[in-house]
Structures are given as structure tokens and as C-alpha cells.
Amino acid sequence: MELTISILLGFMIIGAIFAIHAKDLLSSVIAAGIVGYSLVICFLLLKAPDLAIVQIVVETITLIIMVAVVIDSTREELKVKIDTQQIINISLALIFMLVLVFFFARAIESLNPLGQHTLRMASAYVGDPAAKTGSANLVTGILFDFRGYDTLGEATILFTAAIGVLTILRIKGKK
Template identity: 60%
Template sequence: MEILLIVILVLMIGGAIFSLEARDLLSAVIAYGIVGFGLVICFLLLQAPDLALVQIVVETITLIIMIAVILNSTREDVKTRGGIRSVFFVIFAFIFAGLFLYFFNRVTGTLSDFGEHVMRMSEAYVLPGAEKTGSANLVTGVIFDFRGYDTLGEATILFTAVIGVLTVLRVKGRK
């Protein structure tokens, strides 16, 4: 199963790089769909059906909104100037990525290996969780019972984002 995950992740990285380098914005957005739908398969393989269900619908609606924005503006990417400066940028980007990967590799040494996760905090949620909340789906039990404050905060952020969209997109004031 690890091999399958690695293959899907490499495919997602390829889609992400193509999406950032494409000349046409419409093909960039469609290549971005590779990343989101690859993530759905990863969630299914990692035993998270709740997340897969949410992600597949959210990805579809994100693509609809992005395509609507692009069809109403322009499809062409901005022109970039080449030259000696861009070569420097590429070199610096590779140096920075190497440093980042090196330090990250040292940090993950303190984590447990993939698949050998030891539950410390979640034991209180898994063992008596179904009996305490009465909910067969443990994820729903955690969201709405043990950690209800997080859900309240999430609802507030969603509300704020919607108010922001309504404010930014208003052309004429309401009479």
C-alpha cells in the first residue's frame, strides 16, 4: 500500500508543477484538479472515508468557481521576462528547497515511523468514545462532543468568509 501511495503522490506533484507552469490558465486549473482528486484516493487508502466524501465534493465546487472566474476574465498567463536574473532565482530556489528538506528530515526523526503511530491523547477518544457520546461514528463524536469549540470556531470563520465575499463583490450599495 505504501508503493501505491508513493505513486499517487508523485502524480500529484507532477500535476502541481504542470499547473503552476502552464501557459493557459484553463489548463492550469484543470491540472490543479489532479492534485485534489489524487488527495481523495489518498484519503480512501488511509482509512478516512469521511474526508474522502467531503474532499471530492469540495474539489468539484472549487473547480466550478475557478473556471467561472477564468472564463469571465482572461485565459492568458502574464508574460515573464527571462534573462540572467531568472537563472539566479532558480539556483536560490534549489538551495532553499535542499535546506528545507534537510531540516525537515531531521525533524521527522522525532516522529514515529509511517504506520506505527502511538495514540497518546486520542486514547480517551477511541476507547470509551462510542459509549460516552452514543455516536457510532467516532469522528462525528469528536467533532461535536469532545471538541465542540473547534467546530464553533470553524462555523465563525465560514461566516466571516461569506461576509467578506459579499462585501468585496458588491458593486452598488443596497438602497
């Protein structure tokens, strides 16, 4: 299991690096699709079918939006010259990444190895309490019953984003 997930994650990393460095914006968007759809396979292997369904729908919608934007505007990547600003940016990025690696190396010690997880908080949701929700799917039970307020907030964010997109695309800017 660990090996399979590692290979898939390796593909995702290659796809991500290509997406960042591609010369053509359309191929960059498609390479971002590699990452998203590999994530679907990872979710299926990790026994999360709900997530796989949601992710495949969301990834398709995202890809359609991105391809529409790229086709509507320009496909050419900017000419990147290595100037002082770019060198400063790259070194800043490397310093920032090094700091994050340091904290991640400290945080990873407290994680269990893959597959050795023990239910702590979720033990209150699995088993007897789950039967009270009347849902055969535990994830749905948590999402709509135990943590219903999270879902309410999610719906609010979706609604706000939809209004925001409509507003941004409708107003006429001053020249």
C-alpha cells in the first residue's frame, strides 16, 4: 500500500513540477489535471470513496474553468529573464522552504506510521452513535449530523463565492 501511494505521489510531484515550468499555459493547466486525477486514485486506494467522487467532479469543473480562461485570453507564458528580483525571489523561496522543512521534521515525529492510526476523536462517531443518525455512510453522518454547522459554513462560503464571481464578471471597469 505504502509503495503504491508513493509511486502515485511521485507522479503527482512530476506533474506539479511540469505544471509550474511549462512554456505553454494550456499544457500547464492539463498538467495540473494530472495532479488532481492522481489524487482521485489515491483516495480510492485509501478507502475514501466519497472523497474520490467529490474530487473527480470538482477537478473536472476546475479544469473546465481554467481551460476556458486560458483559451479566452492568452496561451503564452511570460518571458522569464533571470534578473535580480527573480534571484531574490528564488532565494527567499528556498529560505522559506528550509524553515518549513525544519518544522515538518519536528512535526513528523509525533505522527503514527501509515496504517497504525488509532481512532481518538472519531471513536465517538463510529459504532453505536452512528446508528442514531440513521445514515449507512459514516462520512455523511458526520458531515450532516455531528458537524452540521461546518456544512452550513461551507454552504455559506459557496454562496458567497458564487455571488463574488458573478459580481466580478459583471461590473464594467473604468478605463
